[in-house]
Amino acid sequence: MTPTSSASAKPLRVAVIGGGIGGLTLGLALRAHGLRATIYEQAAELAEIGAAVALSANATRELDRLGLGPALAAVSTEPTELIYRDGRSGARIAAHPVRKGGAYRARFGAPYYGVHRADLQKVLSGALAGEDLHLGHRLTALDQRGDAMALTFANGAEVEADLVIGGDGVRSEVRRWITGGETVRYSGTSAFRGVVPMGLLPSLPDPEAIQFWMGPDAHLLHYAIGRQADSVNFFAVVEGPERWTSERWLAGIAPGEHRAGFSGWHPAVIEMLDALPQTQRWGLFVTDPLRRWHRGRAVLMGDSAHAMLPHHGQGANTTIEDAVTLAELLAAGGARDLDGMMRRYQALRQTRTRTIQRSAWATNRLLHLPDAVGPSGLAQRDARMARFPEDFGWIHAFDTRVTVLEGAAGDSRAA
Structure with a gap:
């Protein structure tokens, strides 16, 4: 089956901006339905951005449906437990x-x-096997011409598409065109990160668990990665700096600055922070909730639409949800009514992603509680952490395809 535009019998030309996790997943999800998209990635090669990804059930169930389950299991570690610890005592x-x-x-x-x-x-x-993936294409301009979108790239290439899907990250060019502004905001927090060989962490308890070490104005998250669980990915978050002046996500730091927020913490935390040279910090940015995710023949997905703090580990997972939702809607006839398809997509995705965004902000406060809250405040935090499966299981239990089908059934009843 090949999607066709409502304006003609020609195949619908779908352009996906961004060849990251969302763009690649969308390409595969569309191909599973016999549909086709062209993916444009600004990087000259699909190099690593960031260190690791925590994939929860709301994403792994969809990747398994795409036939990627065995390949994914072969390069992944399944954590033994989720553990919350006191950052100083352990x-x-x-x-x-x-x-x-x-x-x-x-x-x-x-x-x-x-x-x-x-x-x-x-x-x-x-799995995509390079099909319809174009590297070295940084989008510089969009322009709607009738029912088509004209795309211009920094390498001089110019193409037209009937539908543009912006999966180009927090500083999205597609979002700027849709909203007329940047709408990206520094969270007031920053992070240090790295991947450490397990052998460099002799003080680490429960090394194959996913763990949060919590303390005043800081926390450290880590989990094992790789087929043999031989490395640990860590993400250490601190409050500040108050303002982010760098035009990039990264800013240089003075020697030892990465340890300032973790003075007196457990030896395992200090070992992890010092295992690799730390010369820079990552600013944590979010997108403010968007009133609209689409304009003309362009629509957003992933961080372009709902970049969030990483404290629920849902950035990549909700991006995969977006990709599968778009593929399901296009396969179900959305190509014949792109305006209606994009409205349904936003209706299906906006509330869930906004709720997770807000919850991640609240979780940041819980993870960074100051000593001034006293024993009762810390006890309340500890009780919240003990209720994690009950309070946040809805994030992991989500089934994208079931939700799309339920939405379609609801539309039919309303009609």
Whole structure:
């Protein structure tokens, strides 16, 4: 089956801007329905951006449906537990089984994985086999011409498309065209990150667990990655700096600055921070909630639409949800009514992603509680962490395809 535009019998020309996790997943999801898209990626090669990805059941169930389950399992680690610890004493505050006893799969119907981002990209791009993927194409301009979109790239290439899907990240060129502004905001927090060989972490308890170490104005998250769980990906978040003056995501730091927010913390935390040279910090940016995700014949997905703080680990997962939703809607006849398809897509995705965005902000406050809250405040935090499966299971239990089908059934009843 090939999608056709409502204006003619010609195949619908779908251009996906961005060859990251979302763009590659969308290409595969469309191909699974016999549809086709051309993906334009600004990088000259699909190189690593960031260190690793935590994939929860709401994403792994969709990747498995695309036939990627075995390849993904071969390069991933399934955490033993989710553990919350006191950052200074190392005491276990709350713990929930993941791989242990098959608890997570039994509850959510799909696995939870830690995977190196480069390995995930290889799995996705390998399945795509380079089909319709164009590297070295940085979008510089969009222009609507009747029912078509004209795209101009920095390398001089010019193409037309009937539908443009912007999966080009937080500083999205497609979003600027749709909204007329940047709408990206510095969160007031920043991070240090890295991938550390397990052998450099002799003080680390429960090395194959996904763990949050919590303390005043800072936290550290880590989880094992790789087929042999031989490396640990960490992400250490601190409050500040108050303003972000760099035009890039990264800013240089003075020697030892990465340890300033973790003075007196557990030796395992310090080992992790010092295992690799730290010369820069990552500013954490979010998109403000967008009133509209589409304009003309262009629509947003992933971080372009709803960049969020990483404290639920849902950036990549919700992007995969977006991609599958778009593919399902186009396959179900959305190509014949692009305006209606984009409205349905926004209606299906906006509330969920906005809710996760807000929850991630609230989680940042919980993870960074100051000592001034006293024993009662810390006890309330600990009780929240103990209720994690009950409070946040809805994120992981989400089934994108079921939601699209339910939405279509609701539309039919309304009609």
